Amino acid sequence: MIPEIGYIRPRNLHEALEALGASRETVRVIAGGTDIIPGFHINSRRFRDIQTLVDISGLPDLTFVNLENDGLHIGGAVTFTDIVKNPLIREKYPLLAQAASQVGSVQIRNRATIVGNFVNNAPCADSVPPLLVYDAVIKIQSTRSEKTLPLEDFLLKPYKTQLQPDEIVSEIVLPPLKKEYRGEFYKLGRRRSVAISRITLAVLVKLEDLVIEDIRIASGAVTPIGMRFRELEEFSKGKTAEIDFLKELSVKLGEEIMKITGLRWSSAYKLPVVQQMFYLLLRRVCNR
Amino acid sequence: MKKINIRFKVNGRQADLTIAPNKRLLDVLRDDLGLTGTKEGCDIGECGACTVVLNGQAVHSCLILAAQANGAEIITVEGLTQNGELHPLQKNFLEYGAVQCGFCIPGMLLSSYALLNENPNPREDDIKEAIAGNLCRCTGYKQIIQAVEAAANESNE
Numbered sequence: 001m002i003p004e005i006g007y008i009r010p011r012n013l014h015e016a017l018e019a020l021g022a023s024r025e026t027v028r029v030i031a032g033g034t035d036i037i038p039g040f041h042i043n044s045r046r047f048r049d050i051q052t053l054v055d056i057s058g059l060p061d062l063t064f065v066n067l068e069n070d071g072l073h074i075g076g077a078v079t080f081t082d083i084v085k086n087p088l089i090r091e092k093y094p095l096l097a098q099a100a101s102q103v104g105s106v107q108i109r110n111r112a113t114i115v116g117n118f119v120n121n122a123p124c125a126d127s128v129p130p131l132l133v134y135d136a137v138i139k140i141q142s143t144r145s146e147k148t149l150p151l152e153d154f155l156l157k158p159y160k161t162q163l164q165p166d167e168i169v170s171e172i173v174l175p176p177l178k179k180e181y182r183g184e185f186y187k188l189g190r191r192r193s194v195a196i197s198r199i200t201l202a203v204l205v206k207l208e209d210l211v212i213e214d215i216r217i218a219s220g221a222v223t224p225i226g227m228r229f230r231e232l233e234e235f236s237k238g239k240t241a242e243i244d245f246l247k248e249l250s251v252k253l254g255e256e257i258m259k260i261t262g263l264r265w266s267s268a269y270k271l272p273v274v275q276q277m278f279y280l281l282l283r284r285v286c287n288r
Numbered sequence: 289m290k291k292i293n294i295r296f297k298v299n300g301r302q303a304d305l306t307i308a309p310n311k312r313l314l315d316v317l318r319d320d321l322g323l324t325g326t327k328e329g330c331d332i333g334e335c336g337a338c339t340v341v342l343n344g345q346a347v348h349s350c351l352i353l354a355a356q357a358n359g360a361e362i363i364t365v366e367g368l369t370q371n372g373e374l375h376p377l378q379k380n381f382l383e384y385g386a387v388q389c390g391f392c393i394p395g396m397l398l399s400s401y402a403l404l405n406e407n408p409n410p411r412e413d414d415i416k417e418a419i420a421g422n423l424c425r426c427t428g429y430k431q432i433i434q435a436v437e438a439a440a441n442e443s444n445e
């Protein structure tokens with residue numbers, strides 16, 4: 001059952017921010033609703049205190065995808081279907097398009113927003129690893145302030161972010177990326193469609209002759225939240241992308257993840273998959 | 289709870305309603321408008337039985353508040369039949385034996401309908417993707433896919 005709630009449909013971002021800022025009730029943003037509504041149904045603690053919903057789905061101020069000098073701007077109510085169909089995203093940030101195309105089902109992708117995916121900050125949020133390797137920056141607005149910060153800093157722990165009750169993530173900015181970068185994304189679910197991720201990996205590499213000039217590595221679902229592996233990235237820079245090194249790096253990624261999560265019943269299954277798949281991804285991006 | 293006024297078009301007809309904000313689109317379609325062709329299965333966006341077409345897109349009516357559909361154009365299974373004549377998808381579902389218990393079928397039809405409107409020449413993979421969010425416990429999907437292919441071919445003749 002959906003509890004008794006109030007509902008506000010603002011006409012623009014300004015009205016949405018006012019609605020969030022003005023009320024003394026527990027007001028929460030709803031966009032696609034694909035997390036909140038099932039959450040109500042299972043009486044999830046995360047949504048129990050909501051008194052009023054402010055609906056930003058389809059808000060014209062928040063449904064843009066624009067290429068500007070400082071990168072690609074994606075509005076706060078852009079859906080996964082919008083992402084999958086956008087030729088600019090497919091061309092310039094293909095890992096994001098790929099991850100988006102594997103979220104839920106057509107029906108979910110038509111409603112669910114990419115910002116909702118990480119504002120919710122479930123460990124299995126598929127869009128997070130690609131956004132992290134693309135160094136995504138987000139813009140947060142309220143009636144009192146406007147700020148930008150890296151997505152990586154915004155995500156705190158499972159289901160917890162830096163977002164304050166009166167704030168809205170109004171856009172994502174993906175900085176321009178040099179053409180030489182090559183990337184791969186991998187998702188493992190328990191089945192092919194409508195699957196919750198068990199493992200997600202994203203990697204971006206820039207090679208100069210065979211030397212790794214830059215590498216960005218991120219995971220999701222196997223780690224408590226989507227995260228980058230800065231130490232491994234530093235360790236890899238300047239190394240030659242030979243088979244032996246790629247193997248070593250894959251083993252290290254597995255070890256790193258084990259350090260973070262500790263031993264679990266599923267480790268014996270997941271660890272070899274993470275290492276093997278990461279090795280395959282590395283071979284593909286490095287052409288080895 | 290303060291009620292709100294909404295209006296949308298369902299199957300071409302204007303509907304004006306005063307509803308509680310916690311009503312889902314599914315509830316309003318079934319209970320207020322009597323359009324019980326749209327089915328309630330899992331209530332959490334996993335089975336697709338509640339699928340309707342909203343502004344041209346297949347969506348789960350169990351995951352949308354009715355208020356969120358304000359101003360929208362909605363098509364339910366009741367709207368597929370035109371002047372008493374079954375839609376080519378419906379005819380081919382019958383033709384290919386794609387219906388057993390029937391519970392998933394309204395959702396299957398609307399997912400397929402949204403697909404064909406957007407892509408009149410779908411490959412088998414496109415059809416599979418379009419109905420990936422629609423569970424069928426009876427047919428094994430094969431006949432459903434064949435029926436959608438046949439309906440596409442027919443409309444392209």
Ligand code: FES
Nearest residue numbers: 329330331336350
């Ligand atoms: S009832 Fe809506 S997806 Fe199952």
Ligand code: FES
Nearest residue numbers: 389390424425426
């Ligand atoms: S025909 Fe029975 S569930 Fe599909």
